Amino acid sequence: MSASTAGRGGPIVVAGAGYAGLHVALRLTSKLRNNPVVELTLVDRHDYHQAITELPRVAGGTRAADAVRIPLQDMLAERVRFVQTEITGVDLADRRVLTRAGPIGWRRLVLALGSRPNDFAIPGLAQRALSLYSASDAERVWAAVTKALDAAAVAADPERQRRLATVVVGGGGATGVELAGELAEVLPEVASGHGLAPGRPAVLLIEAGPTILAGSSPQLIDNATRILSDLGVQVRTNAMIAAATEEGFRLRDGELVEGGVFVWAGGVKAPDLVVGSGLPIGHNGRVKVDRHLRVLDHPEVYVAGDLASVTDPRTGHVLPPLAQVALEEGETVARNLDAELEGRPLEAFTFHDKGFVVSVGTRRGVADIAGITSGGRLAHLLKDAIEWEYRQSVRHLRGWDPAAW
Ligand SMILES: Cc1cc2nc3c(=O)[nH]c(=O)nc-3n(C[C@H](O)[C@H](O)[C@H](O)COP(=O)(O)OP(=O)(O)OC[C@H]3O[C@@H](n4cnc5c(N)ncnc54)[C@H](O)[C@@H]3O)c2cc1C
Numbered sequence: 001m002s003a004s005t006a007g008r009g010g011p012i013v014v015a016g017a018g019y020a021g022l023h024v025a026l027r028l029t030s031k032l033r034n035n036p037v038v039e040l041t042l043v044d045r046h047d048y049h050q051a052i053t054e055l056p057r058v059a060g061g062t063r064a065a066d067a068v069r070i071p072l073q074d075m076l077a078e079r080v081r082f083v084q085t086e087i088t089g090v091d092l093a094d095r096r097v098l099t100r101a102g103p104i105g106w107r108r109l110v111l112a113l114g115s116r117p118n119d120f121a122i123p124g125l126a127q128r129a130l131s132l133y134s135a136s137d138a139e140r141v142w143a144a145v146t147k148a149l150d151a152a153a154v155a156a157d158p159e160r161q162r163r164l165a166t167v168v169v170g171g172g173g174a175t176g177v178e179l180a181g182e183l184a185e186v187l188p189e190v191a192s193g194h195g196l197a198p199g200r201p202a203v204l205l206i207e208a209g210p211t212i213l214a215g216s217s218p219q220l221i222d223n224a225t226r227i228l229s230d231l232g233v234q235v236r237t238n239a240m241i242a243a244a245t246e247e248g249f250r251l252r253d254g255e256l257v258e259g260g261v262f263v264w265a266g267g268v269k270a271p272d273l274v275v276g277s278g279l280p281i282g283h284n285g286r287v288k289v290d291r292h293l294r295v296l297d298h299p300e301v302y303v304a305g306d307l308a309s310v311t312d313p314r315t316g317h318v319l320p321p322l323a324q325v326a327l328e329e330g331e332t333v334a335r336n337l338d339a340e341l342e343g344r345p346l347e348a349f350t351f352h353d354k355g356f357v358v359s360v361g362t363r364r365g366v367a368d369i370a371g372i373t374s375g376g377r378l379a380h381l382l383k384d385a386i387e388w389e390y391r392q393s394v395r396h397l398r399g400w401d402p403a404a405w
Contacts, residue, residue, distance in 0.1 A: 010038070010107030012337060015087055015097055017044035017072055018052070019323045020305030021112030022394065023330030024337070029077045031338040038341065041081045041104060043097065047072055049394065050135050053323050054387055056175065058138035059263075060182030061145070061190065062362055065135040075394050087113065090277045092298060108300055108340070110333055111279075111287065115268035115306035115321055118284065124244035125170075129264035132175060141263055145183065148260030149194040149201065164260035165191065165201045168249055170241050171266030172207030173214070174358045177224055179265060180205040181360040184231035203233045206249060206257060208240040208266075213366075215320075216356060220368050223375030227360040241266075268321055270307055282309035283318060291348040293333050302336065304329035312351055323390075324354055359383045 012028070014021045025042045032038050048069040057063035076082055085101035090111070096103040117131040130141050145167060152164035167187075169180045180203050188198035205212065205228065212228075212235060213221050228235055240252040248258040270285030280288040280296045286309035288296050293308060295301040305326035310319045319325045332349045339346050355369030357379060365379035 011041060011105060012038060012108045012110070013041045013043065013097055013104055013106035014110040014112060015043050015090075016112035016114060016305070016307075017042055017046070017049050017082075018112060018114045018305060019326035020114075020308075020330040020333075021110065022049050022072075022075070023327055024110050024112065024302075024304060024334045025076065025080050026394065027331055027334035028337055029079050031334065031341075032079060035341055039081065040079060041083060041106075042072070042076065043083045043085060043087060043099065043104065044072070045084065045086045047082070047084045049075065051387065051391065052133070053390075055132050055135065055138040056178035056182045056359070058135060059132055059141035059145075059179055060186050060362075061142045062182065062186060065139045068135050068138075070391065070394065087273065089273055090279070090301075092278050092301070095300070108302070108337060110337075111274075111295075111301060111303045111307055112305045112326075112330070113271050113274070113307050114326075115284075116271055117264060118267040118269035119264065120267065122241055122243060125241070125264055128244035128246070129170065129249075129262040131264055132179060133268075141179075141261070144261045145187075146190070146194075149187075149191060149196060152200065152260065153194045153196050161196075161200065162202070163258045165196060166204065166259035167201070167261045167263070168204045168206060168257055168259035170206050170249060170262070170264045172205050172209070172212035172235065172237065173265065173267070174356075176205055176207070176265040177212055177228065178359050179263060180233045180235075181228060181231055181364075182362060184228070184233045185361040185363070203231075204257060204259065205233055205235045206239045206241060206251075207235070207237045210237055212237065213358065217368050217373055219373040220356070220358075220366050220375070223366045223373065224358065224360050227364050227366070227375065231361050268306065274307065286318070292336055292346040293329055293349050294336075302333045304333045310349060310351075319351055325351060328352065357383045357386060 014024050048071050051068040054068045058065050085099040087099050089098035096105050119125040131137050148164050152161045155161040169176045184203040187201035191201045192198050241249045242252045243250040248256050282288045287303045288309050289303050293302050306321035336346045357367040359365040359380050365383050366375045367379040
């Protein structure tokens with residue numbers, strides 16, 4: 001298709017400075033060197049970007065929360081106007097983003113607001129379980145774990161001590177597996193520091209489906225299950241959480257799973273503000289887009305990252321909410337915004353799957369890359385390397401050379 005030239009110039013607003021939104025802003029900055037009249041605004045509630053893929057380490061006390069908060073001022077060029085505020089809505093008719101700091105007008109809008117934990121309306125879950133979707137969430141999990149161990153250390157009743165020193169993680173996807181593995185690896189030593197026997201803490205991973213890491217290869221699942229078992233994690237599959245109460249997670253069969261700390265890592269959904277915005281919404285509240293990542297019937301709005309419901313034409317399935325998908329979508333959106341400015345045809349989004357890597361504990365992991373499954377130290381090193389490379393790349397993009405693009 002040919003890009004319309006009618007809408008050249010005028011403000012571009014990127015809502016959300018996560019994996020997708022930050023990349024749109026960084027990639028577009030250099031492109032706009034030839035277009036000094038175009039205003040580029042990035043809006044986020046925080047003045048930092050969060051390396052969310054590293055949160056399980058913060059929640060397990062092995063990484064400082066500030067290490068995963070990367071200040072935006074270290075990455076954004078002066079060309080980008082950054083507005084730190086809460087976005088409260090999208091006014092499609094008048095082309096405005098509604099925020100606590102007042103409305104912000106746009107000619108082109110990029111929605112990259114990510115997702116939030118989905119409690120699937122399980123009674124009590126939102127109130128009783130902690131979540132893991134921000135650096136602050138991860139700090140809260142670690143604080144709750146150490147507080148529970150403190151309480152366990154002074155508990156006279158052994159049964160109460162056992163309960164307090166138990167962490168229960170709901171959801172056996174990548175986040176749940178990474179968190180359970182991390183905690184199981186560090187808790188014995190941490191317990192000793194609290195005057196508890198190293199074997200006292202326990203970690204339970206509760207999964208509703210028949211397997212952890214659903215959708216992965218059987219070999220990867222076997223490898224992860226073996227490492228978790230080696231770390232002492234009690235994995236419970238086919239165990240659906242029906243309610244969260246003061247006492248613990250109540251399973252559908254009536255069993256009560258007790259513990260001192262409860263974390264929910266069972267799924268994500270789109271932020272609430274998208275509902276009622278007039279945007280076409282698909283599964284889990286994600287926004288439906290065309291192959292150029294523009295909202296159906298609203299070509300002036302692009303969506304990228306977890307918020308975008310993008311069907312992979314090769315599989316017919318909607319792409320999962322993953323950082324690597326968000327980054328690739330961010331790049332396509334930046335290229336398409338530039339194409340519109342330059343009057344070039346838009347590019348269709350194609351996802352290039354780089355594989356799947358999950359850390360299981362502080363030293364081991366599992367990986368499926370190009371059809372090859374590995375498990376152990378190498379997979380963990382690979383996860384470390386991906387995270388390191390990501391941090392380098394976002395900082396590097398500030399002075400990034402468009403000629404090489
Ligand atoms: C614990 C955990 C571990 C993960 N590990 C991996 C992994 O190893 N590999 C992988 O590929 N993926 C992983 N993921 C998934 C990955 O983090 C997401 O897919 C990715 O963050 C999506 O990027 P995004 O840009 O869509 O959203 P985000 O990165 O979440 O960014 C959204 C941004 O929007 C801002 N925002 C949202 N709402 C508002 C509002 N109302 N007002 C103002 N600002 C707002 C937020 O502050 C945030 O900066 C993990 C997810 C979690 C929770």
